[in-house]
Amino acid sequence: MTPEQQKSGAECREVTGLLVFYVCEEVSDAERRRVETHLRSCEECLQQLAEEEKLAEAVSAMPQTADEVDATGILLSQCRSELAETLDDMSEKVAKPRWEPLGWLRRWMALRPAWSGALLVVFGIAVGTQVVPWLHSVDLEDANGQAMKVMAAPKLSKEQLDNMAVAGVNVLPAADPASATVRLQLSAAQPLEMSGNLEDVGVRRVLTYVVENGQRFDPGVRLDCVDALKAVARDEEVRSALMAAAQKDQVVAVRMKALDALRDSVQEESVREVLIDVLQRDTNPGVRVEAVNLLVRSLGHDSSGAPLSDTLVIVDPANGLENPSVHRAWRALEKLQRQDPSRYVRLRSAAALRQIGPRELQ
Amino acid sequence: MAAVASLPHLDERALVAEAQAGSRAAFEELVRRYDRDVLRLALNLMKRPEDARDVYQEAFLKVYRNLHRFRFECSFYTWLYRIVTNVCLDQLRRRQARPEDQAPELNSAHHEDGITDFFERQREHRATQDPERRLMGGEIRVRIARAMERLSPRERVVFEMKHYQGLKLRAIGDALGTTEETVKNSLFRATRKLRQELGELR
Numbered sequence: 345m346t347p348e349q350q351k352s353g354a355e356c357r358e359v360t361g362l363l364v365f366y367v368c369e370e371v372s373d374a375e376r377r378r379v380e381t382h383l384r385s386c387e388e389c390l391q392q393l394a395e396e397e398k399l400a401e402a403v404s405a406m407p408q409t410a411d412e413v414d415a416t417g418i419l420l421s422q423c424r425s426e427l428a429e430t431l432d433d434m435s436e437k438v439a440k441p442r443w444e445p446l447g448w449l450r451r452w453m454a455l456r457p458a459w460s461g462a463l464l465v466v467f468g469i470a471v472g473t474q475v476v477p478w479l480h481s482v483d484l485e486d487a488n489g490q491a492m493k494v495m496a497a498p499k500l501s502k503e504q505l506d507n508m509a510v511a512g513v514n515v516l517p518a519a520d521p522a523s524a525t526v527r528l529q530l531s532a533a534q535p536l537e538m539s540g541n542l543e544d545v546g547v548r549r550v551l552t553y554v555v556e557n558g559q560r561f562d563p564g565v566r567l568d569c570v571d572a573l574k575a576v577a578r579d580e581e582v583r584s585a586l587m588a589a590a591q592k593d594q595v596v597a598v599r600m601k602a603l604d605a606l607r608d609s610v611q612e613e614s615v616r617e618v619l620i621d622v623l624q625r626d627t628n629p630g631v632r633v634e635a636v637n638l639l640v641r642s643l644g645h646d647s648s649g650a651p652l653s654d655t656l657v658i659v660d661p662a663n664g665l666e667n668p669s670v671h672r673a674w675r676a677l678e679k680l681q682r683q684d685p686s687r688y689v690r691l692r693s694a695a696a697l698r699q700i701g702p703r704e705l706q
Numbered sequence: 707m708a709a710v711a712s713l714p715h716l717d718e719r720a721l722v723a724e725a726q727a728g729s730r731a732a733f734e735e736l737v738r739r740y741d742r743d744v745l746r747l748a749l750n751l752m753k754r755p756e757d758a759r760d761v762y763q764e765a766f767l768k769v770y771r772n773l774h775r776f777r778f779e780c781s782f783y784t785w786l787y788r789i790v791t792n793v794c795l796d797q798l799r800r801r802q803a804r805p806e807d808q809a810p811e812l813n814s815a816h817h818e819d820g821i822t823d824f825f826e827r828q829r830e831h832r833a834t835q836d837p838e839r840r841l842m843g844g845e846i847r848v849r850i851a852r853a854m855e856r857l858s859p860r861e862r863v864v865f866e867m868k869h870y871q872g873l874k875l876r877a878i879g880d881a882l883g884t885t886e887e888t889v890k891n892s893l894f895r896a897t898r899k900l901r902q903e904l905g906e907l908r
Contacts, residue, residue: 364898408870409749410750423741426763434767451727454720454722511883560858
């Protein structure tokens with residue numbers, strides 16, 4: 345393939361990915377220009393655009409249930425009167441919010457945003473110039489170096505987990521990765537924010553649940569969760585979720601990230617089995633190569649788990665191959681070296697065999 | 707109460723503040739302003755009128771119960787849409803988990819005779835001059851409806867909000883409490899699944 349062809353292939357892929365958004369006018373100006381310039385010279389992508397447009401047309405011609413079912417507005421009236429009845433029933437119970445300190449202030453502020461803004465700025469300056477320095481001096485006197493106490497995150501029930509959606513996962517790094525603070529924005533019955541470090545059972549449970557039930561969550565969220573769990577991959581439950589993700593997640597990036605998260609647990613027998621399975625069955629050559637790399641690393645650990653040399657590792661057939669899992673790994677790599685459809689994977693597994701094999705085989 | 711008499715003229719912020727202060731009339735005015743859109747979204751997503759009615763009730767009751775927590779960090783409309791889409795997503799997920807609970811209109815798309823009552827009704831209403839084109843249109847509709855069932859609840863909500871509610875991706879992200887990028891991914895996947903389903907018709 346010539347460099348021009350390669351370049352045009354990459355361009356086609358990029359433009360094809362944008363066409364869905366181009367058709368519904370959700371591209372930036374720069375993207376629009378890129379698409380239009382490319383379409384001028386690429387018949388295939390032009391054809392692709394025609395297909396996207398055809399679909400958009402068919403979709404917009406679909407009759408909408410709302411027009412069909414409630415063209416007359418009868419359903420809307422029914423809904424309104426039902427709601428009014430329910431509110432009548434509830435009115436005594438919910439007439440007043442339970443506890444509303446400074447409720448008058450909130451209402452006043454809601455109606456006067458400009459005044460509220462000014463007031464808050466003045467308040468902020470006062471706190472910043474007076475209170476903070478005072479607190480700082482008190483802190484220095486008696487709280488030298490003490491960790492801040494944070495409230496433990498709540499533990500969600502199975503039902504809440506099953507109905508939960510995840511809007512955001514933020515990790516605030518710390519010196520020790522396991523004590524990084526994880527902030528989760530969830531919505532179960534209502535929006536909920538959960539915060540805690542990775543030792544926190546509630547936080548860990550949500551992250552593990554997302555990784556285990558990948559199909560329900562967006563790939564971006566799954567990636568963030570896998571990434572966060574990397575620091576606690578030694579935990580058995582976490583590890584088994586990561587292993588499942590490495591084998592089954594539909595998105596290549598998530599499988600790669602899950603493999604990476606298992607990097608420090610590769611000496612575990614169960615992880616090694618997963619690696620063997622991935623390198624035999626994963627459809628993506630990049631993932632297979634990563635599995636080969638980790639398998640080499642896995643075989644490069646001695647029985648106590650301490651890593652041997654990174655550059656040259658010898659599996660002694662007299663000892664190593666007696667272990668059935670090492671034997672299977674060896675066989676899998678040999679098969680890969682001969683049969684893998686990707687040339688790069690074949691080369692990498694041959695190199696791996698040389699790397700871990702006895703010297704006389706080299 | 708002078709304020710109540712002029713409720714229809716109050717802006718959204720003032721109305722919400724009144725409702726937060728406990729004014730039932732202000733709350734009902736808010737409902738009247740937005741409930742047409744809410745029911746429309748619920749009907750388009752749920753298909754069955756009784757399910758849409760449940761979504762309407764549940765969503766507005768949630769708004770009523772939680773209004774005192776609304777902090778004007780986004781527009782009331784965005785907050786309301788977030789609640790409605792969450793209620794719809796919950797219902798769709800529950801429905802997906804219990805196949806026996808699926809909408810008869812959607813299920814009948816699988817029947818051997820193909821064209822559903824739903825689509826038959828469309829034909830009566832929107833009959834075109836060209837019978838061949840009409841039949842083809844019906845087939846595509848069945849295929850689209852069938853493909854829509856294959857979408858995950860979130861993909862379906864994103865697709866509906868984009869194509870039938872005409873919302874921008876950013877607004878959909880706000881409503882779903884997620885990023886524009888995530889919404890883009892869902893829309894891309896949804897469109898790809900639909901295209902796969904419709905491939906043979908082209």
